[in-house]
Amino acid sequence: MPARLGPDLSTEAGLQALFAGVAGEPAIGLAVSGGADSLALLLLAQRWAASLDRPPRLHVYSLDHGLRPEAAAEVAMVLGVCQALGVAGTGLRWNGVKPDARLQEAARLARYRLIGAAMAADGVTVLLTAHHQQDQAETVLMRLAHGSGIEGLKGMAPQARIEGVRVHRPLLDVPPAALAGIVAAAGLVPAADPSNIDPHYERVRWRQAMPALAELGLDAPTLALFAERMGQADAAIAQLAEAGFAAMVTLDGFGAARIALAPFAGLNPAVATRVLGRVLNIVGGRQKPRALGQVERLRQAIVDNDLPRATTVLGCVVRIKDEAIAVAREPGRSLPADAVLAPHGELVWDERFRIINGSGATDLTASVADYLPRHRLEQFLGCKVTAPAEAIRTAPIVRDAAGGVLSLGGWSFDERITVQLLID
Template sequence: MQLNHEWLMQQGKDAVLLRAVDTAFQTLLPERIGVAVSGGGDSVALLHLVARWCVQTGHPVVAVTVDHGLRPESRSEADGVARLCRNLDIEHDVLDWDAPEGSGNLPAAARDGRYALMADWAKERGIGGIVLGHTIDDSAENFLIRLGRAAGVDGLAQMESLFTRNGVSWLRPLWQQSRADLRRYLHRQGVAWVEDPSNDDPRYRRTKARQILPDLADLGITADSINHSAHALRQAQKALSHYTRREAETHVCQEGGDLVFAEVITPPIPADIERRMLMGALQWISSAPYPPRKMRSGVLANEMLDQQRKTVFGCLVMRRKGRFRITREYNAVKDLRGPTDAVWDNRWRLVGPHAPDLEVRALGESVSILPDWRKTGLPRPTLMSSPAIWRDETLVAAPLAGYNSDWTAQIVADFASFLLSH
């Protein structure tokens, strides 16, 4: 705890909220903290609370607003946050997000875009964690939305108060506080905020969930009761993840960047554990931020009864001699390129004599010109999707194919570590 206890006890109705901010990072308090502020009531309340905490603790805090440009008012709202930050003596930056062409699910695209922009901003500014203004109401609305999508344990589980995304730590200090409590706080402090009109737009599921939640109170279904159920599901999810890791240690073998496991696991393991193990494998190999949705247990065995190969979720699944091998699909990475000193495909780090005129690309069909690639023991599709070092169109090195020992390719986080962090 950073706040003086005696001072905190003198803050009356504000004490609970201030303590929530004070204890959010627990023992992981970074040197600098970022606070995401949209201009809405939840994030403005968080900003004001963090500013008071900053005055008492002297801890550096920087605010950030993403101007999504989806409404004409968005820039003036960002300017309003900037004025509030100046009044609170808090540094503030505005980031611009451009909606990608053809983005079908615009709210989801905007959310992912905000996270990516803020993560890059935090890394550039030396910020070790960003706090978000999500409340218990957000958790309840998420639950109802996901229930409508027939989500399972993972989808219905309580949102994490501390999580990692895009290489940055994110925290929700107010995840157990209500939206109404934050509005009452702002009224006590005489602080204004703006309401996003999209919150009342019936085209969005969140609006519908927000509107229907009060009508469920007669059944005893409230934000608090949903939160209790979501918490129980989160505990169940953690237990399932624990046993998935244990079974993966026994049944999954990592070979290069591939994962190999038996077509029929003996002795049998629970179907949901097997499903989780498979989803984790696909997510790890594809470098996707989320696992595939609604994947049934035994899906590969069922769908590959008469197939030796199948592409799924950016991966290639090969079946041979009673085993499944999951590798990266070449078509998913054939156009992926970058500098040799940067992580490639979110998985591979190249070690060797870096130079500005070199780049990393998939090896592709050039595996055919390497006479010793078979000695590696890795299948041709695995090597085709593996990282190689190029100078223009000249192949310089292909570490997994055993070409040019000056270079090596290392997995950033192996499968076991990935399962631990997810």
């Protein structure tokens, strides 16, 4: 099967296909650095919008990361192009002290935070980025080298949410040479960021290795097709894991989980790992959802009957009990401090519970339940409590100023309080 070709960018039909994922959006943001890829995205989006009877409002965001003196002029160039095209544009700057380590990652997160804040002020709800076919190929190679599973090897998704920003990547099927040609044809001279050729960065080293890999048949289109197929395989595993989760996982009001051992052990390893990873993610407060190796090793220990009496992983305590895998939140691991529950407000507690104050009360506080004797819990709940001690100790409890208990874990004893366990 040959690599799937992207849309023909020279035709109106091709433009419609390229931006189909955001068709109907009233306002669209574009992240434009001034490089060839993002300038091409701007040109293509402007042409697409101009072809519509009811075009969306386009708004460009260009960020000076404060890392190179040339960046300010590059932002000014982008804003000049916007003005010539009749597109609104905003220049932003990342101020403050920059980290010595993992600078590119920090810059990426700062970029989305700053652009996201600007989008919110402008009423823009989706951001287009210029990630293209070779970016996708480099991402696959990096993740392969880091030991990613199928979920990671599907590469960048066309739609994502990063730092709260809804992101759409329309150019993932488009080779960078095609984008450079669009910019040259428009008479624009793109900015050249020296960090894009600095071998200090891992992505650049993979980029520099691509020509040699292409000679062996591992070129960008082939890697992009591989990512597409991994996406299909990931979707199939996710579907099976969803069914397995529904059939064999029970979550209680303290946020603990039980997985039926016999059916779990009979699952395909990839599906079982996905089920187990989701449970650890929910119970452990979503600490490291992509720590695949740890989850794989835990699954193997479970099916080999080689699990210690109790083991801790990803913020959870895991043990085998009564023909089930019992998973509870690990005490003392990044548990939240006491938090005031604002009037008519809500908070997400330990990334596990949503607690809602449906009243105007100002004296309500959510905290860790810590040590509560089971007999007292059973008085509150009116039933026998069999949850692991760790789950009880790490559940949230809401009290008023007089010390009255309004809720515990997922149970509410007062109509003013609603508690929801977060399972997605």
